Amino acid sequence: MLGSGSAGNSALVATDHCKILVDGGLSARQLVLRLERCGVAPDQLDGVLLTHEHGDHVCGLEVLCRKFAVPIYANALTAEAIRCDGVLDRHNNWRIFRTSSEFSICDILVQTFPVPHDAVDPLGFAFHAGTRALGFITDLGYATKMLIERLREVHTLVIETNHDEKLLQNDPHRPWPVKQRIQSRHGHLSNTAAASVIEQLLPGKIERLVLGHLSRDCNTPELACREVRALLEQSGKIDMELYCATQSAISPQFRIGETKSGPFQPTFETAFFQNAGAR
Ligand SMILES: [Zn+2]
Ligand SMILES: [Zn+2]
Numbered sequence: 001m002l003g004s005g006s007a008g009n010s011a012l013v014a015t016d017h018c019k020i021l022v023d024g025g026l027s028a029r030q031l032v033l034r035l036e037r038c039g040v041a042p043d044q045l046d047g048v049l050l051t052h053e054h055g056d057h058v059c060g061l062e063v064l065c066r067k068f069a070v071p072i073y074a075n076a077l078t079a080e081a082i083r084c085d086g087v088l089d090r091h092n093n094w095r096i097f098r099t100s101s102e103f104s105i106c107d108i109l110v111q112t113f114p115v116p117h118d119a120v121d122p123l124g125f126a127f128h129a130g131t132r133a134l135g136f137i138t139d140l141g142y143a144t145k146m147l148i149e150r151l152r153e154v155h156t157l158v159i160e161t162n163h164d165e166k167l168l169q170n171d172p173h174r175p176w177p178v179k180q181r182i183q184s185r186h187g188h189l190s191n192t193a194a195a196s197v198i199e200q201l202l203p204g205k206i207e208r209l210v211l212g213h214l215s216r217d218c219n220t221p222e223l224a225c226r227e228v229r230a231l232l233e234q235s236g237k238i239d240m241e242l243y244c245a246t247q248s249a250i251s252p253q254f255r256i257g258e259t260k261s262g263p264f265q266p267t268f269e270t271a272f273f274q275n276a277g278a279r
Helices: 028-037 061-067 076-084 145-151 165-170 176-183 191-201 221-234
Strands: 011-014 019-022 047-049 072-075 094-097 102-105 108-114 123-129 132-137 156-160 208-212 241-244
Touching: 011 132, 028 061, 047 061, 072 076, 076 094, 108 145, 123 145, 132 145, 145 191, 156 191, 165 176, 191 221, 208 221, 221 241
Parallel strands: 019 047, 047 072, 072 094, 132 156, 156 208, 208 241
Antiparallel strands: 011 019, 102 108, 108 123, 123 132
16 A cells, blocks of 8 residues: 555555556655655556546546556546546546456456445456455445455455544534535445445455555544454454555555466457547
């Protein structure tokens, strides 16, 4: 996790052969800096993959992609929404895919699925490489059945624990409609809601949890971890690895599994994408 929270989100998913940036919601400067600390130069990225068009997920991409011609993978509505805002309208390396489709970026198989959130066509992902998988869900009001099915296969899960329900209710700075939006079925997962999603996945392959997208005013890593750890203790899964990502610092590198070493044979998979081109 390069950074995660209500003010900006970006993560690096990588194998020996492939480097994917998931969202680019930090400043371009911070993205470059934090990638560098992970030993990755921006022009080494094989693509930027977008969950949805909200500013805290895309705000650094205009500048980053002007400097480096990185392909942007997004569904059509998300790409359209971003370009309508006049952002990235000169970017000409879009790889447009259908929601719920799966495709490969080098040796990573990307499964996409819709999540309920107040954006045009927001997504969650499952990344498969070798025999292991990573689930990625931030920005969702609740977990659909289909999403749970997809995530039963993953070994590491990145999941949002956006707010503590009491802190949100008592927050003096947020007007009522904003609180309602956050708590709605198209808003964000509270610590409690995230714990109940995790509970449904415990019979699966899950062995590591990375919490993220914490609200700055209505949550703390301690509260989020406490809520999830309570569930793990209740369920006899105290050995589960648990980490809470933050806004200001890069997380440790999480090793999810092994992929085949040696040179990767590229395929013609990219023909799958219609290139939306420059407008
Ligand atoms: Zn967000
Ligand atoms: Zn959002």
